[in-house]
Amino acid sequence: MARFGMAIDTTKCVGCMDCVVACKTENDVPEGFNRDWIVYDTRGRFPDLSMEIRSERCNQCDNPPCVDCCPTGASHIHEFGKVVLVDGKMCIGCKACVASCPYDARFIHPEGYADKCTFCIHRVENGLEPACVAVCPTRCMYFGDLDDPNSQISNLLNTHKNRALKEEVGTEPRIFYLS
Amino acid sequence: MIDPALHIWGWEIPVYLFLGGLVAGTMIISGYFTFKGHHKHSYFSCFYLPHVSLVLLSAGMFALFLDLEHKFYVWRLYTTFEVTSPMSWGSWVLVLVYPTLLASTLVKIPEPFQNRIKLFDKISARINEHPFLIKNIGAVSMIVGAILGMYTGVLLSGLQARPLWNSSMLWVLFLVSGLSSAAAFVHMITTDRYEREMLAKADNGFLIFELLIFALFFFGLLSSTRVHRVAAHLLIDGAYAPVFWVFVIGLGIVIPLAIQLLAVNHKVKHTAVAPILVIAGGLILRFVIVFAGQYSSWSSAFIMK
Numbered sequence: 001m002a003r004f005g006m007a008i009d010t011t012k013c014v015g016c017m018d019c020v021v022a023c024k025t026e027n028d029v030p031e032g033f034n035r036d037w038i039v040y041d042t043r044g045r046f047p048d049l050s051m052e053i054r055s056e057r058c059n060q061c062d063n064p065p066c067v068d069c070c071p072t073g074a075s076h077i078h079e080f081g082k083v084v085l086v087d088g089k090m091c092i093g094c095k096a097c098v099a100s101c102p103y104d105a106r107f108i109h110p111e112g113y114a115d116k117c118t119f120c121i122h123r124v125e126n127g128l129e130p131a132c133v134a135v136c137p138t139r140c141m142y143f144g145d146l147d148d149p150n151s152q153i154s155n156l157l158n159t160h161k162n163r164a165l166k167e168e169v170g171t172e173p174r175i176f177y178l179s
Numbered sequence: 180m181i182d183p184a185l186h187i188w189g190w191e192i193p194v195y196l197f198l199g200g201l202v203a204g205t206m207i208i209s210g211y212f213t214f215k216g217h218h219k220h221s222y223f224s225c226f227y228l229p230h231v232s233l234v235l236l237s238a239g240m241f242a243l244f245l246d247l248e249h250k251f252y253v254w255r256l257y258t259t260f261e262v263t264s265p266m267s268w269g270s271w272v273l274v275l276v277y278p279t280l281l282a283s284t285l286v287k288i289p290e291p292f293q294n295r296i297k298l299f300d301k302i303s304a305r306i307n308e309h310p311f312l313i314k315n316i317g318a319v320s321m322i323v324g325a326i327l328g329m330y331t332g333v334l335l336s337g338l339q340a341r342p343l344w345n346s347s348m349l350w351v352l353f354l355v356s357g358l359s360s361a362a363a364f365v366h367m368i369t370t371d372r373y374e375r376e377m378l379a380k381a382d383n384g385f386l387i388f389e390l391l392i393f394a395l396f397f398f399g400l401l402s403s404t405r406v407h408r409v410a411a412h413l414l415i416d417g418a419y420a421p422v423f424w425v426f427v428i429g430l431g432i433v434i435p436l437a438i439q440l441l442a443v444n445h446k447v448k449h450t451a452v453a454p455i456l457v458i459a460g461g462l463i464l465r466f467v468i469v470f471a472g473q474y475s476s477w478s479s480a481f482i483m484k
Contacts, residue, residue, distance in 0.1 A: 068263040068337075069263070069337060071256055071261055071264045071267035071269075071270060072252075072255040072258070072259055091249055091255075092248075092252045092253050092256065093247050093249035093250070093252070094266060095188060096264070099187055099188070099340065099473065100340050102339070102476070111249075112249035112250075113248070113249050166477050168404070169339065169340065169477055170339075
């Protein structure tokens with residue numbers, strides 16, 4: 001059984017926000033909300049500065065607190081690719097999952113249910129890449145099966161320095177940043 | 180860009196947690212008095228506390244309902260039981276709380292309501308035929324009340340993404356605060372001298388214990404990771420410190436404790452001032468913990484502050 005993850009090469013990302021626009025278009029994300037976003041992380045002191053540009057989204061954690069705290073089972077781990085999804089018809093909009101996410105990746109859809117990145121599961125099930133990955137002009141995003149040792153993403157993670165965000169929280173995120 | 184300092188819960192959740200804690204306290208107190216047989220005296224608080232608790236808990240539940248974004252799907256809570264979700268536990272605990280409160284109200288039906296609903300009169304008569312049933316209702320009321328009080332704290336401490344809530348002391352704090360508010364409530368409304376004296380003394384104990392729990396709560400956070408230390412400083416000397424020290428510790432605990440210590444030693448009369456301060460302090464405590472907790476985060480932007 002696949003376990004999908006994503007690797008994002010921060011040395012290639014230029015912060016063009018194509019991924020953000022593609023996600024909003026593909027998933028009909030309402031105005032004022034985003035399922036993915038760009039972070040410009042500047043460190044150091046002028047003029048000795050370094051900057052990392054990151055495309056961030058739900059980290060599709062292996063140990064997702066949003067699923068654990070959901071009182072109705074609306075937040076669940078989908079069998080296909082172990083993707084964390086929300087069933088809008090089960091969600092009561094209690095916002096416990098929003099409070100439990102260390103990545104602040106969830107929001108309440110204007111229709112009342114919790115919403116977030118789905119890795120474009122509807123596209124992946126049909127053999128396509130997630131919209132953000134498909135449109136990236138610098139091809140800095142890699143999507144695939146982390147459990148397949150021969151997948152491109154597994155090879156990249158084995159051969160390149162990488163890190164995940166806030167690993168210390170213990171959620172075991174599945175988005176990795178290559179640097 | 181999603182706001183990293185998400186403020187997702189407004190006034191509804193603190194009010195719900197406060198009323199839940201208060202009802203937990205009243206259930207324990209009325210359960211204790213029922214267990215001890217004080218239901219025989221109509222002027223004792225246990226005679227009317229369950230009735231008041233039903234109203235207070237329903238008001239709290241209504242506040243929670245107002246907070247839900249998908250209101251008409253609320254029944255989904257009762258189509259499943261999620262073992263890892265404190266909120267799921269809480270919703271099922273409430274299924275125990277309401278019948279327990281209802282059973283407590285039937286131990287002695289208030290005169291104006293007697294002979295109105297035959298079924299209730301019949302159950303009440305049956306309960307009173309068997310004194311052991313009354314004792315059991317008192318014991319169950321204490322147990323269910325304690326579970327409800329603990330739940331109000333566990334609901335927050337189960338959310339690991341908010342460092343301020345990552346404390347195993349939170350459920351103790353909310354349980355004792357609920358007991359303290361309930362004792363103050365009974366102290367304020369009871370007409371019985373013995374009960375007033377007893378609840379004032381008990382409340383003094385709860386308030387002192389609450390101060391000790393606060394100390395342990397801060398020791399725990401301050402000896403933990405950097406995010407937890409920064410979160411603790413939100414209350415100690417940060418953005419929420421003025422409200423916390425003035426309204427929660429000062430006016431909510433220390434001053435009413437001093438007044439009640441004088442009252443139980445017969446230096447001053449029992450008045451409603453101290454109980455009102457304790458109850459208001461309990462409410463503000465929930466607001467401070469819920470709001471400051473939502474402000475705390477694992478993000479580097481929060482740590483740098």
